[in-house]
Amino acid sequence: MREIELIRSIQNVAQTIPVDRRVLEGIGDDCCIVRPKPGEDLVFTTDFVIENRHFTLETHRAVDVGHKALARSLSDLAAMGAEPVFCLVSLAVPEALALKWVAGFYRGLGALARRFEISLAGGDLARAESVIADVMCCGRVPSGKALRRSTARPGDLIYVTGELGGSALGLRKKRGSAWLRHKRPEPRIAAGVLLRSMASAAMDLSDGISLDLFRLCTESQVRAEIDAPLPLARGATDVDGLHGGEDYELLFTARPNAEVPTVLAGVRTTRIGVLKRGKPGVRYGGDPLPVRGFDHFL
Amino acid sequence: MREIELIRSIQNVAQTIPVDRRVLEGIGDDCCIVRPKPGEDLVFTTDFVIENRHFTLETHRAVDVGHKALARSLSDLAAMGAEPVFCLVSLAVPEALALKWVAGFYRGLGALARRFEISLAGGDLARAESVIADVMCCGRVPSGKALRRSTARPGDLIYVTGELGGSALGLRKKRGSAWLRHKRPEPRIAAGVLLRSMASAAMDLSDGISLDLFRLCTESQVRAEIDAPLPLARGATDVDGLHGGEDYELLFTARPNAEVPTVLAGVRTTRIGVLKRGKPGVRYGGDPLPVRGFDHFL
Numbered sequence: 001m002r003e004i005e006l007i008r009s010i011q012n013v014a015q016t017i018p019v020d021r022r023v024l025e026g027i028g029d030d031c032c033i034v035r036p037k038p039g040e041d042l043v044f045t046t047d048f049v050i051e052n053r054h055f056t057l058e059t060h061r062a063v064d065v066g067h068k069a070l071a072r073s074l075s076d077l078a079a080m081g082a083e084p085v086f087c088l089v090s091l092a093v094p095e096a097l098a099l100k101w102v103a104g105f106y107r108g109l110g111a112l113a114r115r116f117e118i119s120l121a122g123g124d125l126a127r128a129e130s131v132i133a134d135v136m137c138c139g140r141v142p143s144g145k146a147l148r149r150s151t152a153r154p155g156d157l158i159y160v161t162g163e164l165g166g167s168a169l170g171l172r173k174k175r176g177s178a179w180l181r182h183k184r185p186e187p188r189i190a191a192g193v194l195l196r197s198m199a200s201a202a203m204d205l206s207d208g209i210s211l212d213l214f215r216l217c218t219e220s221q222v223r224a225e226i227d228a229p230l231p232l233a234r235g236a237t238d239v240d241g242l243h244g245g246e247d248y249e250l251l252f253t254a255r256p257n258a259e260v261p262t263v264l265a266g267v268r269t270t271r272i273g274v275l276k277r278g279k280p281g282v283r284y285g286g287d288p289l290p291v292r293g294f295d296h297f298l
Numbered sequence: 299m300r301e302i303e304l305i306r307s308i309q310n311v312a313q314t315i316p317v318d319r320r321v322l323e324g325i326g327d328d329c330c331i332v333r334p335k336p337g338e339d340l341v342f343t344t345d346f347v348i349e350n351r352h353f354t355l356e357t358h359r360a361v362d363v364g365h366k367a368l369a370r371s372l373s374d375l376a377a378m379g380a381e382p383v384f385c386l387v388s389l390a391v392p393e394a395l396a397l398k399w400v401a402g403f404y405r406g407l408g409a410l411a412r413r414f415e416i417s418l419a420g421g422d423l424a425r426a427e428s429v430i431a432d433v434m435c436c437g438r439v440p441s442g443k444a445l446r447r448s449t450a451r452p453g454d455l456i457y458v459t460g461e462l463g464g465s466a467l468g469l470r471k472k473r474g475s476a477w478l479r480h481k482r483p484e485p486r487i488a489a490g491v492l493l494r495s496m497a498s499a500a501m502d503l504s505d506g507i508s509l510d511l512f513r514l515c516t517e518s519q520v521r522a523e524i525d526a527p528l529p530l531a532r533g534a535t536d537v538d539g540l541h542g543g544e545d546y547e548l549l550f551t552a553r554p555n556a557e558v559p560t561v562l563a564g565v566r567t568t569r570i571g572v573l574k575r576g577k578p579g580v581r582y583g584g585d586p587l588p589v590r591g592f593d594h595f596l
Contacts, residue, residue, distance in 0.1 A: 006423065009401060013408040014418040020383045022438075023417045032419035034384065034436070037335035046386045046434060048424045085318045086332065088344045090388075090432045103307060110311040119321045120312040121330035124432070125304065126346045134388045134422070134432040136344060138332070140320075 004218070028219060029149050030079040030203055031139070042085070043139045043146055045076035051131040055183075057097075059174065062104025063111070064183045065133065070109045072206065073137035074116055074187035075248040079204035081147040081196040082139025084118035084189065089135050092128035105133070116189055145196045147252070152201035152220035156253040158273040159260060161191050164209065165236030168244025178233060185248040190265035195252055198260055202252035208243045210282060212251055214291050217280035226273040226284045242284065243292040302516070326517060327447050328377040328501055329437070340383070341437045341444055343374035349429040353481075355395075357472065360402025361409070362481045363431065368407045370504065371435035372414060372485035373546040377502035379445040379494035380437025382416035382487065387433050390426035403431070414487055443494045445550070450499035450518035454551040456571040457558060459489050462507060463534030466542025476531060483546040488563035493550055496558055500550035506541045508580060510549055512589050515578035524571040524582045540582065541590040 011027050019026070024041065025033035031043035049069040051057065060068075070087065077084055089109065093102060102125075113120055118137065170182030188204075195202055201220060205212050209230070217224050230241040249267075253275060254260050260269055282289040309325050317324070322339065323331035329341035347367040349355065358366075368385065375382055387407065391400060400423075411418055416435065468480030486502075493500055499518060503510050507528070515522050528539040547565075551573060552558050558567055580587040 006397060006400065010404050010418070010421075013404045016408060017411045017418055018415045019417045020415070023384050023419050026384075026417065026419040027421070029420075032384070032386070034419075036338065036340060040334065042334060044384075044386060044420065044434075044436075046388050046420070046422050046432070048388055048390055048422050048426075048432075050390060050424055050426050052427070053425060086321050086324075086330065088330070088342060088434060090344050090346055092346055092348060092430060099304060102304065106308050106311045110314060113315045117316045117318070119317045119324065120308070120315055121321050121324040121332075122327075122342065122344070123308075123325070124344050124346050126348055127351060128346075128348050128430060129350070129428050130426070132390065132426060132430050134344070134346075136342075136386060136434045138342075 030076040033146050035143060039143055041141050041143050041146055043077065043080045043082045043141060044136065045073050046134060046136040047072040047076065049133045060183060062101045063108030066105035066108030067112050067184050069133040069135045070112045071185045071187050071248065073135045074189060075204040075206065077137050077139035078188040078192035079147065079202050079250060080139065080141060081145060081192045081202065082141045083193060084116045085138045085140050086119040086121040087135055087137045088121060089123035090133065091123065092126040092132045094129055095127055141196065147195060147199055147202035149201055149203045149216050149219040152216060152222055152253040152275055154222050154275050154277040155256055156200050156275045157256055157271050158224060158275060159252050159254065159269050159271050160231065160249050161188055161264060161267045161269055162249040163231050163233040164247050164249065165240030165244050166233030167246040168240040169233060169236040178235065182246065185246065187248060188250050188267060191250060191267050194264050198258050199252040199254050202250055205247045205249045205251050206245060208245045209251065210242050210289050211291050213282050216251065217282060221280060222275045223278040223280060224273055224275055224282045226282065228272050230272055231268065231270040242289065328374040331444050333441060337441055339439050339441050339444055341375065341378045341380045341439060342434065343371050344432055344434040345370040345374065347431045358481060360399045361406030364403035364406030365410050365482050367431040367433045368410045369483045369485050369546065371433045372487060373502040373504065375435050375437035376486040376490035377445065377500050377548060378437065378439065379443060379490045379500065380439045381491060382414050383436045383438050384417040384419040385433055385435045386419060387421035388431065389421065390424040390430045392427055393425055439494065445493060445497055445500035447499055447501045447514050447517040450514060450520055450551040450573055452520050452573050452575040453554055454498050454573045455554055455569050456522060456573060457550050457552065457567050457569050458529065458547050459486050459562060459565045459567055460547040461529050461531040462545050462547065463538030463542045464531030465544040466538040467531060467534040476533065480544065483544065485546060486548050486565060489548060489565050492562050496556050497550040497552050500548055503545045503547045503549050505543045506590065507549065508540050508587050509589050511580050514549065515580060519578060520573040521576040521578060522571055522573055522580045524580065526570050528570055529566065529568040540587065
């Protein structure tokens with residue numbers, strides 16, 4: 001069973017539960033959408049950061065892990081076009097780890113939180129066999145303006161922000177700017193806010209474009225053709241750009257007549273392809289692109 | 299460094315971050331409080347359930363773990379007097395565990411969610427070295443009506459719902475109704491809602507009354523005297539009742555002239571003591587009560 005099928009089975013459980021009228025959108029997008037009042041919607045997301053999967057204690061300092069834990073969730077807010085409101089931080093650490101490490105984690109997380117003005121409103125602390133953090137972020141968007149994965153249409157053009165493959169390259173090299181980029185991803189909040197008025201759909205690139213674009217196609221019931229060169233990070237290969245995860249750039253679509261600037265809140269945008277009618281899937285240079293991104297349950 | 303000091307140091311980080319005007323109450327209570335609109339406040343809480351700390355795969359079936367993961371967070375909503383709105387479920391499981399286990403977890407969680415009508419709106423799935431679940435719950439209360447830990451006053455009477463020590467007894471015996479009670483705690487949502495109009499402060503009993511009552515005293519700057527017998531579960535000892543965690547009953551205080559019924563939403567209430575002016579702490583039968591509840595960072 002792959003992750004996507006597992007999520008379907010969880011959606012089946014979710015559908016047996018009465019849905020509160022405030023909840024507009026549940027499982028399946030970067031965030032769920034809640035409307036407590038007309039005028040403003042709240043979006044919610046939660047993301048794990050797990051030792052030996054997303055980082056190791058040898059290569060990442062506590063401040064790096066704290067940064068990354070919050071950055072992953074903020075990136076999901078960016079994907080919805082949301083502005084940060086507050087976060088809850090759950091952190092489990094092994095007994096052997098000094099509490100200095102915990103303080104470093106919160107220092108790294110706090111520095112990013114100050115930059116994005118997201119309140120640290122609560123959380124949980126526990127002991128576990130290895131380090132696990134789970135950060136829940138709440139963001140806000142004008143009612144009905146949240147960017148979704150499911151609203152792209154055939155004919156829409158496909159774009160990405162920034163450069164791809166840098167995180168995968170950094171993970172391989174373990175030095176230089178690519179490594180820093182891997183350890184300290186930058187959530188595209190400001191770009192996401194601007195995209196509210198120009199994108200037809202959006203998501204963030206956390207698991208590699210081959211998998212993430214496939215997910216967007218599945219949710220929107222379209223197929224994608226990548227027909228232009230990817231904006232690769234310097235030194236990154238095509239494989240890094242197509243299948244490397246954790247770039248935390250935004251993948252978005254826009255109607256062909258939408259005016260998408262080449263720079264958005266200081267970040268480059270690149271048109272990489274077009275959506276077509278047809279069975280959900282991705283073609284690259286005319287051939288089907290195998291889904292090789294990071295699927296937790298493959 | 300004890301958990302309470304660690305939380306203070308995290309509060310210090312939180313205070314360096316601008317607080318969104320929607321966030322009324324941050325770290326330090328069972329839930330944070332958010333006011334997206336006048337008239338209704340939202341409360342948020344998140345709780346870990348961790349293999350070999352809160353359960354073992356040998357003694358707990360997947361449905362038990364799913365039940366408990368949601369019940370712990372729902373209990374925090376009950377402590378605020380909140381009604382459930384939605385939850386986000388983060389679940390990490392080792393590769394060796396069959397996906398059938400994951401399906402069982404969601405079945406157990408889903409059954410409890412249906413009973414309490416809380417939407418399953420999203421979450422995260424990942425692989426880890428052992429099972430960790432982190433469940434975030436959102437609840438709602440009329441504006442300003444959330445029950446807090448910090449609002450008790452000297453002279454208030456101290457009450458608990460239900461019976462104490464049953465969970466600790468169950469954990470020791472591993473059979474019978476106490477064991478079932480340990481595995482399938484029942485969140486006191488309906489009692490919490492009724493307490494909104496009669497309690498001066500409330501919290502849930504997750505870590506044992508010696509620690510939890512101490513926390514309430516610290517937040518309200520009062521001292522507590524337990525001067526009446528605890529309502530012990532059948533077969534439970536004084537130690538189970540005073541220091542045993544995971545009863546998930548409500549601990550609450552009320553003004554001396556408040557009319558607290560002896561049964562609240564089908565659950566017994568028992569007056570166990572009184573709050574006095576003085577340095578935060580708990581006395582039991584005239585002597586200082588050592589804090590021996592479950593402190594993750596002792």
